[in-house]
Amino acid sequence: MAEKTATPNRGYGRWTPFWFLAPAVLTLLLIGIYPTIFALVTSFRRYNITRPRDGFPFIGFENYLNVLSDSTFWSSLLLTARFYVTVLPVQIALGLAIALLLHKPGMGLLKSLARVTLVVPLATTYAVVGLIGRLIFNRDFGVANQFLNWFGFPGFDWLGSPSGAFAAIAIMDIWQWTPFCALIFLAGLSMVPGEIEEAARLETSSRLSLLRYVQLPYLLPGLTAVMILRSADVLKLFDMVFVMTRGGPGSATDLVSVYIQRVGFRIFDLGTASAQAILLLILTIIISRLYIRVLYREVN
Amino acid sequence: MSFLKLDGIKKAFGDAEVIKGVSFAAEKGEFVVFVGPSGCGKSTLLRMIAGLEDVSQGTLYIDGKNVTFEEPAKREVSMVFQSYALYPHMSVFENMAFGLRMNKQPEDQIKARVLEAARILQIEPLLDRKPRALSGGQRQRVAIGRSIVRHPKIFLFDEPLSNLDAELRTQMRVEIAKLHSNLGATMVYVTHDQVEAMTLADRIVVLRAGLVEQLGTPTELYDRPANTFVAGFIGSPKMNFLLATVTATDGNSLQLSHPAFAGGTLQLRRPAASEVRVGEKVSVGMRPEHLSLDPAKPLLSLSLDLQENLGGSTQIHARAAGEPITMVVPGRPDLSSGDAITAGIEPNNIYLFDESGLAIKG
Numbered sequence: 322m323a324e325k326t327a328t329p330n331r332g333y334g335r336w337t338p339f340w341f342l343a344p345a346v347l348t349l350l351l352i353g354i355y356p357t358i359f360a361l362v363t364s365f366r367r368y369n370i371t372r373p374r375d376g377f378p379f380i381g382f383e384n385y386l387n388v389l390s391d392s393t394f395w396s397s398l399l400l401t402a403r404f405y406v407t408v409l410p411v412q413i414a415l416g417l418a419i420a421l422l423l424h425k426p427g428m429g430l431l432k433s434l435a436r437v438t439l440v441v442p443l444a445t446t447y448a449v450v451g452l453i454g455r456l457i458f459n460r461d462f463g464v465a466n467q468f469l470n471w472f473g474f475p476g477f478d479w480l481g482s483p484s485g486a487f488a489a490i491a492i493m494d495i496w497q498w499t500p501f502c503a504l505i506f507l508a509g510l511s512m513v514p515g516e517i518e519e520a521a522r523l524e525t526s527s528r529l530s531l532l533r534y535v536q537l538p539y540l541l542p543g544l545t546a547v548m549i550l551r552s553a554d555v556l557k558l559f560d561m562v563f564v565m566t567r568g569g570p571g572s573a574t575d576l577v578s579v580y581i582q583r584v585g586f587r588i589f590d591l592g593t594a595s596a597q598a599i600l601l602l603i604l605t606i607i608i609s610r611l612y613i614r615v616l617y618r619e620v621n
Numbered sequence: 622m623s624f625l626k627l628d629g630i631k632k633a634f635g636d637a638e639v640i641k642g643v644s645f646a647a648e649k650g651e652f653v654v655f656v657g658p659s660g661c662g663k664s665t666l667l668r669m670i671a672g673l674e675d676v677s678q679g680t681l682y683i684d685g686k687n688v689t690f691e692e693p694a695k696r697e698v699s700m701v702f703q704s705y706a707l708y709p710h711m712s713v714f715e716n717m718a719f720g721l722r723m724n725k726q727p728e729d730q731i732k733a734r735v736l737e738a739a740r741i742l743q744i745e746p747l748l749d750r751k752p753r754a755l756s757g758g759q760r761q762r763v764a765i766g767r768s769i770v771r772h773p774k775i776f777l778f779d780e781p782l783s784n785l786d787a788e789l790r791t792q793m794r795v796e797i798a799k800l801h802s803n804l805g806a807t808m809v810y811v812t813h814d815q816v817e818a819m820t821l822a823d824r825i826v827v828l829r830a831g832l833v834e835q836l837g838t839p840t841e842l843y844d845r846p847a848n849t850f851v852a853g854f855i856g857s858p859k860m861n862f863l864l865a866t867v868t869a870t871d872g873n874s875l876q877l878s879h880p881a882f883a884g885g886t887l888q889l890r891r892p893a894a895s896e897v898r899v900g901e902k903v904s905v906g907m908r909p910e911h912l913s914l915d916p917a918k919p920l921l922s923l924s925l926d927l928q929e930n931l932g933g934s935t936q937i938h939a940r941a942a943g944e945p946i947t948m949v950v951p952g953r954p955d956l957s958s959g960d961a962i963t964a965g966i967e968p969n970n971i972y973l974f975d976e977s978g979l980a981i982k983g
Binding site: 519534 | 671672673692693694695698699700702703704706707708709710719720723724767771
């Protein structure tokens, strides 16, 4: 065998992979890891930026104890939980219905058009969703009231009433996130091998049984992902709510992240706000682990 | 009334017509095999019987009932797929019980039927396992078991053995044949393997490009192929064809000429010889296993290209006036490439086909 002519690999050294990864790692450090560590450190200090003369003394777990005994924090957390259990079932149900429709054979062009349309709400910034929500639910010229009028119902001051405002932000969240559920479920449905679906169709003519016993197992990983992402997302849902209601009226839409923002950037008590944020992070991790343990099942 | 009846069945995908009008009937308890090259529409036809594919035109009857537009589950047929199509998240027992559960059968009956099927297929020790913990052959048994427990009117098999290795394939083929005789069930079986077709079928339906080329028992297809396609498709190795010219004909014999014939001509007695005229071309078909080496009355003069030792027999690839000829002879003849050899055949074993490929009877 002829000997290989060894060309020196001048451009590629031991550190080359490092340089390629460096920009991403640096960015992540800068915008992800540094702020998290900063928040962690801050959460153990008294850190009120309106009183810089007091300094930022280290106070141990005092911020955490304050947060845990703060009834407003708990009620905003409870409200966030209520929001989550309001929107998620609707998003899952609607998402599944859309996915099942798109999974049906036939109407290829329309379906691919629909699939593309699904991405639009996902690609919309939360703040813009909030702006759209403000227009839709405007008492005087919003389409929501127009819609009610068509069916003979009187108009309604959505954003001015506690239950109306809560419903309005829930509807906007459902609008934005149902397509995400639909896409995840659609991916799950297309994971079911064609012959397995056909084998089941030979054994049952019930669409519901087919969904429950054959397709659902393939949807569980996606469902877990949806629940984890949505719970993390609802816990930090801020922009849309802030633009639409600023947490009001009263505290009707004062979700936990809106409350934290108020503590941090209205009262400027960054120490307490950081402690709250870290607690939310821990909560998110616990919830995710729970979902994975209870729900997640690989089919194969 | 036949048990399974297809009446002018057609299927089109858009503008492409894949089944162009198929009619046939099968009796209760019959084993029918659809055979043909890939793309001939045999699987589509089977899937239409199952109801997994809509029928574009024509009528389908099962047990005297028009099921053309019936849902798959209501046709009381079961199907074994090429990929087995077991439910991956269910145990073997659950896989087999699924159809019965969906039919709301009482639990004790479900258990009895599954155990019965498991006993027949010798998969009792596997009942608690998931499909991923099974070998290909075991999966296939489970898939067949899932069919059996439902006591369907018709068993459908879509190339069920093509994912198995050669040895297992032979073994499962024998088991399917046994199963058929034990259950006395009506079975429709799709394959491109003509050995499976020959060994399993009561009747074979040979399909090509969406049309039935011939329908008959394996022996009929082998002995009296309707045309050159069936003649070439049934039998392994493939039948040899020589395109000869008719040089003389009288009432019951004809003379053919081709440079490959020893002496340039071949004299054949055929009662139907009057069907052909002098000057017409006919295909002379000879099965490799019918040709013998160095006979008393040589028919073909050949030059040997290659011989393959099959152990008990030898497959000879040779040329006769440029035309390839394959023959299978017993033992191991002492030959080498380039040797001039002669081959002969019983006149009764010579097949004749006219210019359009149709068999000349007689």
